[in-house]
Every structure is written in structure tokens, then in C-alpha cells.
Amino acid sequence: MEHLIEKFRQFIKQKGLKYTPEREEILREILSLEDHFDVESLYLQLKKKNSKISKASIYRTLPLLVEGGYIQEVYKQGGHSHYEVTLNKQPHLHFICIQCGEVKEALDHRLNNLIEEFERQSKYRFLTYHLEIFGLCPNCREV
Numbered sequence: 001m002e003h004l005i006e007k008f009r010q011f012i013k014q015k016g017l018k019y020t021p022e023r024e025e026i027l028r029e030i031l032s033l034e035d036h037f038d039v040e041s042l043y044l045q046l047k048k049k050n051s052k053i054s055k056a057s058i059y060r061t062l063p064l065l066v067e068g069g070y071i072q073e074v075y076k077q078g079g080h081s082h083y084e085v086t087l088n089k090q091p092h093l094h095f096i097c098i099q100c101g102e103v104k105e106a107l108d109h110r111l112n113n114l115i116e117e118f119e120r121q122s123k124y125r126f127l128t129y130h131l132e133i134f135g136l137c138p139n140c141r142e143v
């Protein structure tokens, strides 16, 4: 974890921005998260730990974390973005229910093999990907 923090510090300085304890606290919290998050859930999580981080500084810091490759925007819902930590996470599918907003993740090595094949063919070097499938979850399709 510490080398990630150090890399982030350098990244912020390279951009000519000020490295603040708030930014570091946000990054540490995010790196400890397993699940998807959005600004609201991250804010509540920090608040539970008696943090004084404001929503505004979360809004300012998330784009930097995306740019630095720590997190990625995985889907938008109700007009706001959800994120997940990119590091140490296998690329996976997201099934998103358009009715209730439930999100399920799915991993399948056949899919990963296919993407690797695309990578060879395209001569790109893929860094990460995410796939979204929209539909109705088992509960919502009943109606």
C-alpha cells in the first residue's frame, strides 16, 4: 500500500497540485474498499470513521485517482458515476438492472481469453476493461 501512496504523492506533485492529507486519506480509504462505490457511499464510509473529509474534496480527488489509474468509472446510474478500484482486480462483467439498479459481477475465464485474443490481434496493449450488460434482474423481471 505504501508504495502506491508514494506514487500518488509524486503524481500529484508532477501535476503541480498540492499534496494534502485529505487526498491521502481518500486514497487509503478507497484502496481498502472491495466493492463498487460512489461519492455518497465513500463520504458516508469516511464519516463513520469520524473523518472530516468533505464531499467537495472527494469530488475533486476522484478524477485524479482515475487519471492515475487507481480507480475507474464502471457505470453511471441516476446520473452519477460509480467507481471501483482497478488494481489487483480481475476484469469482469457487470450485469446492471435498469429497474432497481442492482449490480452483479461476473467473472469468466473464457471471456478473459477472448479479450486476450483481441489484444494480440489488435496489437494494442490493453490496460483494463469493463463490460456492462443492462437488463432486468430476477426480481424485476417477475413483474
Ligand SMILES: [Zn+2]
Residues within 6 Å of the ligand: 097, 098, 099, 100, 101, 102, 136, 137, 138, 139, 140, 141
Ligand atoms: Zn432489478
Ligand SMILES: [Zn+2]
Residues within 6 Å of the ligand: 036, 074, 084, 092, 094, 105
Ligand atoms: Zn465491478
